[in-house]
Amino acid sequence: MSSTLRQLTPVAAFFLLVLATPFLLRHDYYYLSILTMAGIFAIIVLGLNLLLGFAGQISLGHGALFGIAAYTTAVLTGTYGLPLAVGAVSGVGLTALVAMLIGMPVLKLKGYYLAMATLGFGLIVYIFFNEAIGLTGGPSGFVGIPVLEVFGFVFDSDLSYFYLVWSMVAVALLTSLNLIHSKYGRALMALHISETAAQSMGINIARHKLFVFVLSSVYAGIAGVLYAHYLNFVAPSSFGFHFSVQLITMVVLGGMASLWGGIAGAVFLTVMPEFLRFYENLEVIIYGLILILCMMFLPKGLAGGVCKLLSNVRRRFGREP
Amino acid sequence: MITRILFFALAVMVFISAPAAKAAEPIKVGAVLSVSGPASFLGEPERNTLLLLQDKINAQGGILGRPLEMIIYDDETEVNKAVLAADRLLKRDRVVAAIGGTTSGNTLAIMPKFASARIPLVSCAAAEKIVKPVNPWVFKTPQSDRHAVIKILEHAKSQGYKNIAIITVSDGFGQAGREVLMELIPAHGMNVAADEIYGPKDTDMTPQLTKIRGLNPDAIVCWGTNPGPAVIARNRVQLAMDTPLYMSHGVASKRFIELAGDAAEGLILPAGRLAVADQLSEDHPQKAVLQAYIQEYEARFNTEVSTFGGYAYDALTLIVEAVRRAGEATPQAIRDHLEEIHGFVATGGIFELSAEDHNGLDERAFVIVRIAGGDWELVSD
Amino acid sequence: MDLASLLQFLASGLTVGSTYGLAALGFTIIFNTTGIINFAQGEFVMLGGILAVVFMHWLDPGLPAAILLAVVATTLVGLLMERLTIRPVRNASAINLIIVTIGVSITIRGLVMLFWGKDTYVLPAFSGMAPIHLLGATIIPQSLWILGIAVVVLALLKGFFSRTIFGRAMLACSFEPRAARLVGISVERMVMASFMLSAFVGAVGGVILTPLTMTSYDVGVLLGMKGFAACILGGLGNPFGAAAGGLILGILEAFGAGLVSSAYKDAIAFVVILGILLWKPSGLFGVPDTERV
Incomplete structure (x- = not known):
């Protein structure tokens, strides 16, 4: 009972923080829209963390999976005027289907070879977005994606979209927490440490890997749908190799195998550039240096850094707070 | 008394400056x-x-x-x-x-x-x-790109060109140019002899130009922004092609001439009057x-x-x-x-x-x- | 399609492929001593080209001297990178080190942008631009320079790794760092040497490329990605495989653009790479079971 409580306390705190954020920011809609973007990325990163942090499988194709969902709902609702629900469900569904078809052959590869194969997949999808002009609008982008509407409620304000995105982050977080504390989660971690040992314990490696890969693609798909209907515009450049690398950076910087870390990584890397704008020409350099220093001095990421800080504080005060 | 005058003066100043502010x-x-x-x-x-x-x-x-x-x-x-x-x-x-x-x-x-x-x-x-x-x-x-294309095609027509090959970059600029070219070349009574694409970061376009050379068009139109068109100009010289090459207004900067070097000689493009301001007649508005x-x-x-x-x-x-x-x-x-x-x-x-x-x-x-x-x-x- | 055109595609593929191959060689050298992929490899190539341009304009020492200075300076950047960002955290996990190299690549790009802007630059060709005619195809002398230097670099590296004590010590680190240490090899020195060597190879690639393809602060991103693809295609850790992978990738792109569709040429190349990886999960010339991540 107490262990459940200990798990639930941070989740509840997280909910309160999300609820309070717009008031803390005094309804500064600009920061709210950046945090909305960060929340969308956090959803992908939560899924990617299950794959990379827990199951130990890298993917440089999640930017493309994110894009498939965004373009699917864009085309279905924008070009064909289908209902939003159809767009959203098909967007997520198609992403999962593509992930399954790609995952089955590709997940046999290991390490850098897997990275290359997923990168190649991402690149092919990216080229398709650029060249299938009749369908996607080509390099200059797809205009005219309708505003999200659920049961008659129109999400056209930054505040409502902020709450929508962050409640999806909460759902994704709870789902992931449940998963990693289940038998399945332990099997994944075993797989990360040693595939051979996991196999000898009777874990079906191929199926487990594929499951996590598809699950993480569902996260990316949900994020893609939210993204398309938030910006009401998509262009291929948002879904390229660069973005996939940035997603991996968010996972690692936040803290591998720490779900909270993943959210922190996504928020940190999305919000930081806004504060660096002040430095103009030095912005890129400072961004790079912060990345280097974080990785050098916080080997377990932001989450690891915070944990260490907390335990230091506890030791100093000599008791559990 | 003096304080009162000063106070009054101050009040007047505030009064005057308020609407000004x-x-x-x-x-x-x-x-x-x-x-x-x-x-x-x-x-x-x-x-x-x-x-x-x-x-x-x-x-x-x-x-x-x-x-x-x-x-x-x-x-x-x-x-x-x-x-x-x-x-x-x-x-x-x-x-x-x-x-x-x-x-x-x-x-x-x-x-x-x-x-x-x-x-x-x-x-x-x-x-x-x-x-x-x-x-x-x-x-x-x-x-608009349309106006640049019209200028190019009018010039091409005056030279008697019939078959036009196009090579465009796969970004927003190239895409927009390509769409207009595909529409206006037939509308001007000419044919699109070849329709080639290159990536914005590509460094060698000889395969595309080789293909175009095989089709033997009267002229080539390239639609892109630096550095791609400079590479294409150089590749054209490398392949010893003498097919006339038109560029878009996207390269109407001195930088392009520097990058393409000798390969830029003789290329024709539409440009705003800024590039040739000193060559305009004195009475041009x-x-x-x-x-x-x-x-x-x-x-x-x-x-x-x-x-x-x-x-x-x-x-x-x-x-x-x-x-x-x-x-x-x-x-x-x-x-x-x-x-x-x-x-x-x-x-x-x-x-x-x-x-x-x-x-x-x-x-x-x-x-x-x-x-x-x-x-x-x-x-x- | 006539023979001349096919030859032209081949010439294009070999030239572009050599540049991918040189980038791939750089990846291989660092991978062999550290087990990590250095995302700043493309930036070494970029630095070679940009610095050569900078030295040409700034000191005006003539092309050969500018090239020499650029290569030396980039090698020093490799040294600094290892000393400042890799050695202090050498026991960190591979993925952390990789993110560090991403940070380094961003920082280098930022610095170049700060000092020399975002313009594209070009170097004069080593021996003119007059094309050489060969069976109906034409090649400019710079392409021959690129091919020739790539072959020389590959041969020198092969000799270095198999003939010299230093090179063999570097290889030993890749197979079993602890055993290497036991036999008295300083793994730190080898890692440092590998960063310098890989920056050197990258810079050589950069300076021979620039007269043909031009350069700007952001060319490293694409070259890095293609180089990575090339060394995976050839099999990680094998210098010969890396070079071969680069050539294959270049040729695939050239023939893809010439014979199939120039819009989808990169997609064609990557579909083939995916196919090869599924057929040979450790690349064409790789040794199976190189599980490192």
């Missing part, structure tokens, strides 16, 4: 430009130009007695950041009008935000989609505007002016003109008066705006130039 509240104009990232060759001169104009206007007493305050954001050529920057201009800075984006993609992405906020936006991007169909709140200053802009820009930034900075020059001077005509700086008044600007001489051409035409330029805004001796040579005006 209110009148001197700045007019805020925003801009979302791609100052860094792949389109920085466009966005950087645009930003510089806006800073130059801001200082010049304020030194001359501002607009309607109020100073002009430019708020410029860099979107790093990323569409997400463009949308966020547009949000910031609209929701936090509360600008009365805005300039940008630099690229067609970014403009198309931010347009709906400005339209629903009812703030006029003057884009520095060329795509026709921006002003066709007309969005009441959106204008653009660069000449644009000559004075262009020469002043060139001189001021080069004096301040110590670098060569480019036509792209001119897009921002025209955008801001049009907005300022609209404010002056309206006598007030409200978004609605600026929008309404932008549509009424006629015969306005600027760097890109002579603007004839109306409710139906939010660009206000046609193919007369371009001249055909040939590259000769490492410089532009005016072929036809």
